[in-house]
Amino acid sequence: MSPDDVTIVEVGPRDGLQNEPNPVPxxxxxxxxxxxxxxxxxxxxxxxxxxxxxxPQLADADEVASQLPRREGVVYTAxxxxxxxxARAMKTDVDQWALFTAASETFNQKNIKASIEESFERFxxxxxxxxxxxxxxxxxxxxxxxxxxxxxxxxxxxxxxxxRLVDVGCSEVSLGETIGRATPGEVRDLCGRLAVEGVLxxxxxxxxxxxxxxxxxxxxxxxxxxxxxxxxxxGLGGCPYAPGAAGNTATEDLIFMxxxxxxxxxxxxDAQVEASALMEAALGRQxxxxxxxxxxxxxxxxxxxxLEMS
Ligand code: MG
Numbered sequence: 001m002s003p004d005d006v007t008i009v010e011v012g013p014r015d016g017l018q019n020e021p022n023p024v025p026x027x028x029x030x031x032x033x034x035x036x037x038x039x040x041x042x043x044x045x046x047x048x049x050x051x052x053x054x055x056p057q058l059a060d061a062d063e064v065a066s067q068l069p070r071r072e073g074v075v076y077t078a079x080x081x082x083x084x085x086x087a088r089a090m091k092t093d094v095d096q097w098a099l100f101t102a103a104s105e106t107f108n109q110k111n112i113k114a115s116i117e118e119s120f121e122r123f124x125x126x127x128x129x130x131x132x133x134x135x136x137x138x139x140x141x142x143x144x145x146x147x148x149x150x151x152x153x154x155x156x157x158x159x160x161x162x163x164r165l166v167d168v169g170c171s172e173v174s175l176g177e178t179i180g181r182a183t184p185g186e187v188r189d190l191c192g193r194l195a196v197e198g199v200l201x202x203x204x205x206x207x208x209x210x211x212x213x214x215x216x217x218x219x220x221x222x223x224x225x226x227x228x229x230x231x232x233x234x235g236l237g238g239c240p241y242a243p244g245a246a247g248n249t250a251t252e253d254l255i256f257m258x259x260x261x262x263x264x265x266x267x268x269x270d271a272q273v274e275a276s277a278l279m280e281a282a283l284g285r286q287x288x289x290x291x292x293x294x295x296x297x298x299x300x301x302x303x304x305x306x307l308e309m310s
Pocket of ligand 1: 015206237
């Protein structure tokens with residue numbers, strides 16, 4: 001891999017589907033994950049070991065995680081927020097566990113009902129179990145620049161939470177711009193501060209397209225040195241705790257941009273469209289990704305009628 005190349009973390013099966021009103025049958029989730037792996041993805045976030053009442057759409061986490069299509073070199077990630085999640089995740093061969101906190105106290109309270117301090121207390125048993133079982137842990141820091149409740153977030157607060165996630169043992173920290181409100185100048189500034197702190201090389205970015213800034217922000221982060229980008233197939237997803245938040249930056253949009261720049265993602269764009277089309281058919285609603293829709297209009301992906309399932 002050249003230092004200019006990037007890694008996309010496909011978060012559609014978890015972050016995308018948890019925000020869809022209708023549950024998707026387990027077998028269609030598994031087929032979707034297989035199609036994503038076959039498209040070339042090496043990092044896929046597949047589900048969340050949370051209470052089924054918290055996220056009913058992912059109530060089949062144990063089933064999905066036990067049916068993961070094994071492919072050479074593919075790392076599957078799942079959210080494991082606490083020791084209840086650990087007990088379930090240990091029974092599966094999910095490779096990497098993910099934890100959640102935020103740079104905003106109010107968002108953390110609303111999202112996971114814990115202060116930032118308490119969130120780190122909950123992480124301790126998860127980190128210990130991951131270490132003992134030879135798994136890596138990915139930390140998410142939400143509301144890196146804007147909070148739906150507190151407004152603008154002091155970037156030094158974000159830097160301190162990211163630093164702490166690295167210090168407690170997260171191999172990577174995903175910087176979540178939860179409400180999609182940020183613009184490239186803010187992203188450049190924050191990434192610059194993280195570089196000065198010496199942690200930017202451990203960071204991925206997770207942008208949303210609420211104001212159409214997803215790819216612009218990704219490009220700003222790329223130019224400062226970020227090489228790992230969260231994205232979701234077709235632009236699936238949003239955030240139930242952030243009113244008005246649109247979907248994640250779409251995988252197709254990012255691949256199209258990087259392809260045009262000569263930056264390798266390792267993912268085949270046409271095969272990505274095929275994978276997203278599977279989920280579009282399962283959901284019965286049009287996916288928002290610009291590149292996905294443009295490519296579908298040009299005849300890429302399965303022909304209409306080929307995806308109808310009973
Ligand atoms: Mg998201």
